[in-house]
Amino acid sequence: MRTVQLLLFASRALGRSNPGSAETCGLRPSTPFDSGPVCFPGPEYLSGQCQNGGDCASPRPHAWTRSSPCFQSAESEDRFCVFTDAAFADGRGISLVTTAQRANHVATAPAFTNPELTKHLNQDLVQTVPARHEVREIPGKGMGVVATAPIPRGALILANTASILVDYRAYHTLPTAHYTDLQTHAAAHLPPAHRAALLNLSSHNPRTNPPADPADISGILATNIFDIDFDTDIDIDIDIDLDLDPEDEEKEEESPTFAALFPAIARLNHACRPNADYRFDHAALAQSVRAARDIVPGEEITVSYIDAVRPRAARVRRLKRGWGFECDCALCVLEGGRQREADERVGLIGEVKGVLGDWAWHGAGGEGTGMAELLVGLFEMERLWTVMHEAYALAALEFNAVGERWRAVKYARLAVEWGIPMVGDEDEDVEDMRELAGDPRGHWSWMRRVRNRDALAK
Numbered sequence: 001m002r003t004v005q006l007l008l009f010a011s012r013a014l015g016r017s018n019p020g021s022a023e024t025c026g027l028r029p030s031t032p033f034d035s036g037p038v039c040f041p042g043p044e045y046l047s048g049q050c051q052n053g054g055d056c057a058s059p060r061p062h063a064w065t066r067s068s069p070c071f072q073s074a075e076s077e078d079r080f081c082v083f084t085d086a087a088f089a090d091g092r093g094i095s096l097v098t099t100a101q102r103a104n105h106v107a108t109a110p111a112f113t114n115p116e117l118t119k120h121l122n123q124d125l126v127q128t129v130p131a132r133h134e135v136r137e138i139p140g141k142g143m144g145v146v147a148t149a150p151i152p153r154g155a156l157i158l159a160n161t162a163s164i165l166v167d168y169r170a171y172h173t174l175p176t177a178h179y180t181d182l183q184t185h186a187a188a189h190l191p192p193a194h195r196a197a198l199l200n201l202s203s204h205n206p207r208t209n210p211p212a213d214p215a216d217i218s219g220i221l222a223t224n225i226f227d228i229d230f231d232t233d234i235d236i237d238i239d240i241d242l243d244l245d246p247e248d249e250e251k252e253e254e255s256p257t258f259a260a261l262f263p264a265i266a267r268l269n270h271a272c273r274p275n276a277d278y279r280f281d282h283a284a285l286a287q288s289v290r291a292a293r294d295i296v297p298g299e300e301i302t303v304s305y306i307d308a309v310r311p312r313a314a315r316v317r318r319l320k321r322g323w324g325f326e327c328d329c330a331l332c333v334l335e336g337g338r339q340r341e342a343d344e345r346v347g348l349i350g351e352v353k354g355v356l357g358d359w360a361w362h363g364a365g366g367e368g369t370g371m372a373e374l375l376v377g378l379f380e381m382e383r384l385w386t387v388m389h390e391a392y393a394l395a396a397l398e399f400n401a402v403g404e405r406w407r408a409v410k411y412a413r414l415a416v417e418w419g420i421p422m423v424g425d426e427d428e429d430v431e432d433m434r435e436l437a438g439d440p441r442g443h444w445s446w447m448r449r450v451r452n453r454d455a456l457a458k
């Protein structure tokens with residue numbers, strides 16, 4: 001269900017030897033924060049001779065306001081530049097590090113054509129509605145976000161349009177110096193207040209303020225960037241090594257296309273059992289954060305940086321490696337027997353999900369429904385509020401699969417109620433649960449296990 005996840009850029013493999021060739025599409029700025037020439041859509045683009053081997057006429061070039069030096073990877077035809085639209089989202093601005101073709105494709109998103117979509121969305125720089133939270137120093141964590149008023153489950157807490165979008169192919173195919181140069185220009189081209197907010201974010205690297213060293217921009221991005229599985233229909237053939245922890249299987253499956261920075265959301269600290277979750281809206285190019293349960297004033301608002309349904313040792317290792325801190329959230333500091341219990345529950349969750357997800361299984365003798373109720377109980381015990389809808393959905397399917405209609409409807413309704421704030425009204429699993437709740441007998445899962453049993457008996 002998840003489409004986005006915080007991802008570590010800091011794990012970038014060092015010492016690669018893929019020399020790139022610097023190309024400028026005009027005069028090169030003399031300092032990192034100097035203005036670059038306006039060169040996109042450039043003459044080659046307008047004349048239809050794109051460098052990317054793509055179709056120059058479609059999508060139509062967007063009127064990007066700025067550009068920068070471009071770099072071509074020795075490994076591919078791709079030429080990466082910075083594309084900035086300073087007018088985006090009511091003058092907040094956005095910068096992309098990508099190819100001309102992909103930049104122009106991204107610019108077909110409704111966020112560029114319908115200003116209503118992003119109006120008042122970003123409340124960090126221009127505040128038009130009273131906030132129910134504030135950014136504060138949190139002992140041992142740097143800055144963080146704390147509730148200043150009650151926030152009910154499902155309420156929108158924060159939203160940001162993307163400030164910087166970085167193409168994974170640039171990250172994986174350009175030499176570090178060129179990639180860093182592009183990142184620096186991407187930040188430098190944003191309007192001043194936006195740029196200042198971004199440069200004020202935390203970084204793994206020790207830095208001066210304002211940062212003068214381009215490496216600091218990389219540090220800021222490495223610490224704060226989210227991974228976006230961008231919904232794009234242009235052909236993306238990326239064969240990348242994400243340099244992952246062997247336990248990060250979900251990453252290998254997702255092959256994200258862009259990494260994105262959302263400065264206000266980047267202030268949220270991690271907890272393994274967070275009280276909020278984030279999701280990306282492709283139309284608005286915006287990330288939003290909603291309360292996963294009721295939050296009381298004074299409580300820190302947290303999200304999980306990782307898939308937290310795994311044992312403590314794996315979580316601790318991943319957080320240390322990715323974000324450089326020792327996890328001391330409530331779950332990570334459980335003592336002795338309780339820690340062991342929590343790890344065992346996490347193991348059991350994986351096991352039960354595996355069995356229930358197998359639609360060839362017959363689940364005779366109430367075994368499937370028993371496991372489904374166990375799963376809901378385990379999610380509650382583990383306080384997995386951000387993903388409760390997943391447990392409810394599996395339970396709904398299981399009860400429907402043995403013809404227990406009313407219990408199926410109950411869990412489907414719960415899945416919809418908990419799913420909407422976390423994954424959105426239009427999410428396909430939410431939609432599936434809505435269909436099940438409305439017409440259990442007409443749903444694909446109806447009597448599915450019973451049919452398996454009948455088939456076995458023949």
Ligand SMILES: C[S@@+](CC[C@H](N)C(=O)[O-])C[C@H]1O[C@@H](n2cnc3c(N)ncnc32)[C@H](O)[C@@H]1O
Pocket residue numbers: 140141142143144201202223224266267268269270271323324325326327328329
């Ligand atoms: C995305 S930033 C979060 C906001 C950051 N604390 C700030 O001051 O802007 C990620 C960084 O915050 C810190 N951090 C986040 N969650 C933490 C936690 N649970 N415990 C300690 N440090 C944490 C780490 O330094 C991490 O690299």
